[in-house]
Amino acid sequence: MAETDADSDDGPDAGALRTPIVAVLGHVDHGKTSLLDKIRGSAVTAGESGAITQHIGSTAVPLDVISKMAGDLVDPTDFDLPGLLFIDTPGHHSFSTLRSRGGALADIAILVVDVNDGFQPQTLEAVDILKRTATPFIVAANKVDTVPGWNPNPDEPIQVTKEKQSDRASSDLDEKLYEIIGELSDNGFSADMYWRVQNFQANVGVVPVSAETGEGVPDLLTVLMGLSQRYLKEEMSVDVGGPGVGTVLEVKEARGFGTTVDAVVYDGTVREDDQIVVGGLNGPIVTDVRALLKPKPLAEIRTEQEFERVEEVAAADGVKIAAPDLDSAMAGAPVRVVRDQDVDEVIEAVEAELADIAVSTAEEGLVVKADTLGSLEALSGTLEEHEIPVVRAEVGDVAPRDVRVAGTANEPTNRTILAFGVDVLDDARDLADQEDVNVFENDVIYQLIEDYEDHVEAIETAQQ
Ligand code: GDP
Numbered sequence: 449m450a451e452t453d454a455d456s457d458d459g460p461d462a463g464a465l466r467t468p469i470v471a472v473l474g475h476v477d478h479g480k481t482s483l484l485d486k487i488r489g490s491a492v493t494a495g496e497s498g499a500i501t502q503h504i505g506s507t508a509v510p511l512d513v514i515s516k517m518a519g520d521l522v523d524p525t526d527f528d529l530p531g532l533l534f535i536d537t538p539g540h541h542s543f544s545t546l547r548s549r550g551g552a553l554a555d556i557a558i559l560v561v562d563v564n565d566g567f568q569p570q571t572l573e574a575v576d577i578l579k580r581t582a583t584p585f586i587v588a589a590n591k592v593d594t595v596p597g598w599n600p601n602p603d604e605p606i607q608v609t610k611e612k613q614s615d616r617a618s619s620d621l622d623e624k625l626y627e628i629i630g631e632l633s634d635n636g637f638s639a640d641m642y643w644r645v646q647n648f649q650a651n652v653g654v655v656p657v658s659a660e661t662g663e664g665v666p667d668l669l670t671v672l673m674g675l676s677q678r679y680l681k682e683e684m685s686v687d688v689g690g691p692g693v694g695t696v697l698e699v700k701e702a703r704g705f706g707t708t709v710d711a712v713v714y715d716g717t718v719r720e721d722d723q724i725v726v727g728g729l730n731g732p733i734v735t736d737v738r739a740l741l742k743p744k745p746l747a748e749i750r751t752e753q754e755f756e757r758v759e760e761v762a763a764a765d766g767v768k769i770a771a772p773d774l775d776s777a778m779a780g781a782p783v784r785v786v787r788d789q790d791v792d793e794v795i796e797a798v799e800a801e802l803a804d805i806a807v808s809t810a811e812e813g814l815v816v817k818a819d820t821l822g823s824l825e826a827l828s829g830t831l832e833e834h835e836i837p838v839v840r841a842e843v844g845d846v847a848p849r850d851v852r853v854a855g856t857a858n859e860p861t862n863r864t865i866l867a868f869g870v871d872v873l874d875d876a877r878d879l880a881d882q883e884d885v886n887v888f889e890n891d892v893i894y895q896l897i898e899d900y901e902d903h904v905e906a907i908e909t910a911q912q
Contacts, residue, residue, distance in 0.1 A: 466686045466764040467508055467530050468676040469712060472538040473578070474560030475568035476891075479590040480538035482659035483560055487534065487669070490517050490662055502743045503766030505697040505710045508533045514669050521670040527677050529684060532669070533764050535712070537697065555680050556672060557585040563592055563624045563656070567631040569894040575635050577826050584679065586642065586653045586671050589628055593658040595621045621656065628654055642667065648675040686763045691785035691794075692718035696726065697766070699777045702755070705739065705770035711783050712766050718785050719760040725794045726774065727781025727821075729844060732798040733773055734791060741768040778843045780821030813837030813862055814900075815854045817846050819869035827868050830893050836900070837862075846872040846887060848879050855883040861904045864888065866896050 472480045484507075491500045491509045494516040501508045510531040515522040535554060559574055561567065567575075578585050592598055597620050625641065632639035632652055642653030653671055657664030676684070694713035702708045709726065718724070720740055726733045741755035761767045769783070782801045786794045802821075816831070816838055818824035828841050839862070840853050846867050857863045865880070867889040872880075880887050886903060890896040 464686055464688050465529055465681065465684045466714065466762075467533040468555040468672075468680055468684060469506070469533050469535065469714060469764055470556050470558060470672060471535045471554035472558045472560060473574035473585075474538070475562070475565070475570040475574075478560045478562040478565065478568070478571070479588075479659045480560045483558070483588060483590065483657070483665075484534060484536065484538060486659045486662050486665055490665060503533070503712075504742060504768045505537065506533050506535050506712060506766035508765075511673075514673060518666040518669045518673075521666055522673055527673060529673070529676055529681065532672055532676070533712075533766075535697070554583060555683065556675060557583050558588050558668070558672070559585050560588045560590050561628055563589045563595060563621065563628070566624070566627055569892045571631075572635070573826065573830075573893045575632075575637075576830065577822075579636065580826075580829055584649060584675060586648070586655060586668070586675070587628060587632065587639070588657045588664070588668055589625055589654050590657055590659055592621060592656045592663065593661050595624060597621065625654060625656060642671050649679045686715045688717060688762050690716035691787040691789070692716040692722070692724075692761070692763070692783070693785070694718070694763075694783045696777055696779050696781050696783060698779055699774065700768075702741070702768060702770065705741075706772075707774040707777070708741070708768050708770045709774055709777050709783065710766065710768050713761055713763050713783075715763045716785065717760050717762045718767065718769070718783075720757075723786040723791065724769070724771065724783055725786060725791070725798045726771075726777050726783050727798055727802050728776040729778055729842070730776055732795045732802075733777060734786075734795065735771040735773045737769055737771050739770040741770060778821055779819065780823075780825075780843070810837035810839055812857060812859060813839040815840045815850050815865045817842055817844060817850060817865065817867050817870050819843065823868055827866070827893050827896070830897060831866075834897055834901075836897070845870045846876045848873070848876045851876050851879045851883055851885050851887075854880075854885045861907055864900060864903070866900060868893065868896060 472484055474480050488500060488507050491513050494513050508531060511524050511527055514531055515524045557578055561571055629639045637652045639652040639654060642655045645651045645653040655664055655668045655671055657668055692713050693715040694711040696709045696711050698710040700708055700710060718740060720737055722737045724735060724737055740758050740761055742758050744754045744756050782798050784794050784798055816827055818827050821843055824841055824843055828838060831838055846865055850865055854863055854865050863885045865885060865887045867887060869891050872887055872889060888896055888899045
C-alpha cells in the first residue's frame with residue numbers, strides 16, 4: 449500500500465472488499481483436516497507460484513485460483529470478492545471465530561458430515577452454534593468415494609448445472625444424502641441438495657464431496673463463492689486505512705518473542721508500533737505491537753513455521769502479533785488497534801465485547817472451564833438450554849481456585865467442574881479428590897452434559 453493511503457483513514461481504500469472468512473466444523477474423523485488439505489493442495493496444483501498465501505492460522509485462496517479449481521463453474525468476471533480465506537484449525541478452535549456478536553467471526557462455515565456416519569454429537573454441537581450465531585453454512589457430505597455404487601470421475605464437477613442431474617450418484621448414496629437432509633430439517637433448517645437450492649441464505653445446500661479424491665471440491669468452492677458474492681458482499685466492506693480489528697485464534701510462545709497471539713484481522717490495518725487492546729483473562733490488556741510476523745513464503749504447509757516480520761497487515765489476514773504483557777490474552781477475545789481514538793474508548797469497546805460473551809451466572813451452580821471464549825459460550829449456551837445453573841465460567845485450565853469455588857456449593861450435584869478441551873492441573877486434581885468435587889472432562893459438549901446428568905441421576909437415586 450502507498451504511504452499516502454496508509455496515512456489517510458478515509459482514503460481511496462475505504463470501502464474495499466475483504467476476503468470472506470471460512471471455518472470448517474464437524475464431528476471428529478469426518479474429514480475436516482483432509483478437506484482443508486485437499487483444498488490447499490489443489491490450489492497449489494491449479495495455480496502457479498502465489499496460488500495460495502499462508503497466513504498465520506489461515507490460508508487465502510485468490511479468486512483466479514478458485515476459478516481454475518472450479519473449472520467452468522466460477523467465472524471470475526462475475527465476482528468482485530478477492531477469494532476465500534480458510535481458517536486452518538478445524539473443529540472446536542474455530543468455534544471462537546464463529547461468534548456473531550462482538551468480536552470476530554467466520555463469515556461462512558463448512559459443516560463436514562461423513563455420509564456413512566451421519567450426524568454425530570459434534571455435528572449437533574456445530575449445528576447449535578451455527579444456529580445461535582446465524583452463520584450461513586453449507587454441508588460437505590464427505591467420503592462419497594466409500595459409498596458402494598459411486599462412479600468416480602475426478603475430472604468433472606459432480607453437478608455441472610441445475611438442469612443436468614448427477615449421473616454418478618447411486619441409490620445408496622441418495623439414501624445417505626437424504627438422511628443428512630432429514631437431520632438438518634430435524635434441527636430446524638430447510639435443506640436440499642445444493643443444485644436444487646435457489647437461495648443459500650434461506651436454505652442449506654448439501655454438497656457431496658470426497659476429501660480423498662477431490663471430487664465435489666469444485667462444487668463446494670462454487671457454492672462458497674456464489675453464497676459470499678450474493679449474500680455477504682456488503683459485510684465484506686472494510687476500511688483498509690482504519691484501525692485494525694481482529695480476533696485472537698491462539699495464544700502461543702514464539703521463540704525470541706515471548707507470549708504472542710495469532711489473530712485474524714477482519715477490518716482495518718494493524719501496523720508495527722500500534723497501540724492495541726486485547727481481551728485478557730483479567731480484563732483488557734493495553735500494549736504496543738512489537739512485531740508482526742507472517743510465515744515465510746514457500747514455507748511448507750503444516751511444518752514448523754518460520755516467520756518474517758512485516759510492517760503492517762490489512763483485513764482479512766492472519767498474523768502473529770508479538771507484544772509485551774500478552775500472557776493472559778484469551779483465544780476468542782477481540783484485538784483492537786488504538787488509532788485516532790481515545791484509548792479508554794477502545795478499552796470500553798473490548799470490555800463490551802467481552803461482556804457480550806460472558807455468560808450469566810447463578811448464585812449456586814457448576815464451575816465450567818473451556819479452551820476458548822467461543823467454546824465457553826457454546827458450552828454455557830447448551831447448559832442454559834438444559835437448565836443447568838453455572839456459578840463460574842472461565843477460559844483456562846482447571847486450577848485449585850476452581851475446585852475451591854466448586855467446593856463451596858451446598859447442593860451435592862453442584863460440587864462439579866465441567867472441563868471442556870482444557871487440562872486439569874495436578875494440584876487441582878488432588879484438591880478435588882480431597883474436597884469431594886467431581887471433575888468431568890471431555891471435548892464433546894453433549895458428552896460432558898450427559899456425564900453430568902448421569903452423575904446427578906446417580907446422586908438422586910442414592911438419596912431416595
Ligand atoms: P477430522 O478429524 O474431521 O479432521 O478428520 P480427518 O481429516 O483427520 O479424517 C479422518 C479419517 O478419514 C482419515 O483417515 C482420512 O484419511 C479419512 N478421510 C477423510 N476424508 C475422506 C474421504 O473423502 N474419503 C475417504 N475414503 N477417507 C477420508
